[in-house]
Each structure stands twice: as structure tokens, then as C-alpha cells.
Amino acid sequence: MPARNHKQWMAAPNLKDGEWIDSRVYTDQAIFDEELEKIFKSAWIPVCHESELPKAYDFRTTSIANEPVIVCRGPDNEVRAFLNVCPHRGMLIERRPSGSFYEGQPSGNPKRMTCMFHAWQFDMKGNCVYISREKEGYQDRLPKENVGLRRLRCEVKFGGFVWVNLNDNPVDLEEWAGKPFECLRKTLDAEPMEVFHYHKAIVNTNYKLWHDTNCEFYHDFMHYHNRVTGFNDAYFARKNESFEHGHIVVGTFEVNYDQYEGFESRAGLSFPHLPPNQWYMIDLFPGMNFNLRGSALRCDVVTPLGPDKVMIEFRGLGLKRDTPEERQTRINHHNSIWGPFGRNLHEDLIGVQGQGTTMRPGSESRRVLHGRQENQTIHDENGMRHYYAEWGKWMNRLPSDPEAPFTEPAAVAAE
Amino acid sequence: MDTQAEIAAPKMSGGLDPSISRDVADAVRDTIYRATILLDSQEWNEWLDLCDESFSYDIKSWSPEINYDMTYLHASRKDMDALIRLLPKHNTDHSPLTRHTSVYTVDVSDNGETASAVSAFIVFQHLLDGTNSHIDSGESRLFLVGKYFDTFKMVGGRALFTSRIARLENRRLDKGSHWPI
């Protein structure tokens, strides 16, 4: 077709329902606010890995849907999560990204979470254990038993990730993600892992565009590395499988890392129970990704900051028992592709930034095509179709016309 | 973070003629500043010519989030050579980078054959095609801040890099980069 006039450009594409979406799902502030309320406040988020708080009284802080969250390990070795918000006058209780409560703080005692403002103190179970000048100020009207922290649902699961849910009654975590993790469960649970890499990116794009990139492999055309190490019959046969709750898994094949000059086979450091040089990808709704390339695991977590702004946290993991040499090799394998100075990640981030540039609040709505049908193999776009069908259900909005209520699209129902 | 190991270096001692020591230190400074200019102008191979065969290159950063001394990139001279050769095959943010380097200390070994240096650097990114070029191109943004921990070997009166560790202070790296820093 030649270049189109405005009417032609705006017309619905010649594809079935579910095979394209309207870009307002990426640009509309009201939709964004609603996503935080309806999706992020009820979804399980892997906020960190247990190796980031290895000892009793260690903590890690984060946030979900604008709510500050603290995760800490108690003297009983349990990892618990709370809102990182003081019940007195709303101060952020802990300001550091990570650390330990084992030592005292300027306002408080050892082994306590202390709010620096007026020195209220909490134990690792979230009980308020000290109110400064309690009797003088509150007499018997407000005992400390009534001002505990807000506890959050928290579980350590699927390879030691710490999962938090702001909803008190969420879908059970096993029911939520057990099936997509089945392909890697033996591998991830074989022995303790450890985080060796962390960095973050804030990009001017919608969080779903980042997740879309993790859900579709058609964009391997953008990655020279993936073309030379991947494009063969086994690659094109990889299955892109859908799971309940909007998750997908992209099946594995053997990657030829040595086809990229300067890179090497990863066979010597395969994760437990895996054949050499495999590549599995698990994408969880609404924006988490677990990506295992033979010797290193990557995990992405999105924190949406606005319709056109997202923070992505990147983690890399190896085995806790790695020797220093093994660890360095795993780090090289991970970061030569996925680090901030790696070959692929930079390309992925430029890609979604480019989409964010054309689809901003105020941009005319566009048709975004998800219509490739290749028998649910790697370049099929069924992963994104599956995701947006789930998104539509949570939001009660039709992805191709977000002002209309959701109906199950024909293209997805058939898959 | 323990950077002491990187800072610790052979100290100047009474054994070496002070004028030789000064010449070596001057050669080291010259190499560091030449490297800055060559990297800025993306003359990658000319930059590699300042590096000895034994050269190793690292970009590192301490993460207070995960309590870990991270290695973002680790490469031998051979690895850097391949990385540079393959750059045209990759999609890249072409926004030029300029480095502002200040050499803080140079320590020359007792025999005058090796040296180490610590420099501060700031890297600015001059936006071109990485974001929205119509709006952003021409804007300069702070991209990286850190220190170089370099070691050298004297060859024919020139100081050649035997290692460079670029240690970053900022860890929110956004799109990152394909280029040596």
C-alpha cells in the first residue's frame, strides 16, 4: 500500500480483534492512574532477592504503586514486608536502600526500626514497641499495641525472590505464577542463588512497552548478537506459550554464543539441571521478566512512574557457591549482553524510548499491530495478544478501544 | 567499598632519580589526557594503541542496594579490539560523549618502569539521536561521574596503559552505552 492519508491511517487495520491495540493504553493519564490502583496494588511483585538481606535484621526498601515498602529479615529468619510509613505522622521510616537494624540509629535502639522524626520504634514483626513519652502524651488513649505497621503479604519463592502484594487477599502466589515457573523450577530451586548485578534505568516510555519487548522476539532483528548466535531452525521452532493470569514462557534452544566474535560458550557454567547454552524466558503480568541464558539469570522489574515514564530495575544472579573465578565469568556472560554497557540492553532501551517518543500523552492515537501468526512460535505475537487480553480483564477496557468495556477478543480466545 | 587496593601503588622512593620520576609522571599524564581526547573523538583504535598487550579494562561500581562491588564490563585488549570492530553492526545511541579528566595522583615505581594514577572524570552526553532528536538534540546532560584507576608500563619513553578501572559513582545509567568510557 502506498503512503496513506489521515483517514486511511486512522482506519482499523485489516486484522482480527485482539491483533492490534490502540496506543491510548500507553499515553492516557487516567488509564495509568487506574492501572496502579487496579493492577499494581493487587499483583505479586518480586521486589528483591533474599540474598540482598542475608542476615537477621537486614532490610531492603522499595516501592509499589507509589507506596513505600520495606522488607526485613527477622531474628527468626523470616522475611516480612511492611509499608515503610510511620503510623505517627507519615515519615518514611527507613531512608536507606539497604542496610541492617542490628546496630542502633541516631534516634533509636539496636534491633529496632526507628522513625527518626519522633523516635517511635518497631520490631521486625512490625509491632510498635516504643512511643517516646507515651503516657505523658497519650495517657491510656492510644496504646502502642494499636499503632503497629501496615503488614503486607510477602513470600520468598521461585528461586529465592521476595514477592510482595499490597492486597491483603491476593491470588495465592503458587496459583499466580507456579505454572509458568514450572520449566525452570528445578533449576532455580536446586541451590541458593545470589545477586551480583543491579542497575536501574528510567526511560521515557510506558512500562507495557518494556514488557512487550520482553514478550516478543521478533525484535531480534534489532540485535546483531542475537541474529548471529541464534537465527537457526531450532530458534524459529521455539514456542511462545501462554499461561493463565497473562504470563508467557518462551521455550529454549541451544544458543551459539561463540558465533559472536569475542564471546564464548557458556556450557561450563550452566545452571543446575540444564543442558548447555539454553535460553528460557518467563514473562509475568504485569511487567516482570526472568531470563535465563545458560550461566546467568536476569530479572527485570518495572516501576511505572507515569504514562510515559518507567523505572526498570535489572538484576543478575549466579549461584551462591560460585568460586571467585566462576562468579567473574558469570558476570561477564551476563553483562556483555545485558549490562548497562552490554550489547543488547542498550538496543532494547533505545527501541522502547523510540516508541515512547511517538506515543506520548497528547499524541494522536495509533494502531499498534500484534497480528503475527506463526503457530505460536518465537516470532508469533501471541505473547502480547495474551498479555493485553489479561490487561483488558483487569481494567475492564478494550485494548483496541480503551473507552469501551472489555470483551474477549476472537483472536486470543482461539489461541 | 575498598578502593585502597586500587589506590595503593608503588611509591616514589629515594632510589629513583627525581628527574626520571618526574619524566615518568609527565608521560603518564600525557597518556591519560591523550586517551581522553581520542575517546572523545571516537578514535577507538588510536586509543587502543595507547594500551599494552596486557591491557585489561573494567567498568565497576559499588552498589549500596545489593551490597556488592559490581563489574559492569570486563575486557582484555583482545576483547576491546573485537568490541570496537563490531560497533558498526550494532544499533547505538550516537550522542557524542566528552570526558573531563583531572589527574589527581601519579605514583612511579622504584625502578621507574611502571606507574599508577588516579584521575577524576565527568562524562557529558551531547544528545543527538537517543531520545527525541527534534526536542532534545543539542542538549548536554551529565552522563557519568567517577574515577579512573590506571596502571602503566614505560615503553621507549611512553607510558602505555596496562589496566584501567573506570569506577562509577552514578548507578542510574538509563540507556547505558556501547562505548568505552
Ligand code: FES
Ligand atoms: S512521624 Fe514517625 S515518630 Fe513521628
Ligand SMILES: [Fe+2]
Ligand atoms: Fe531484546
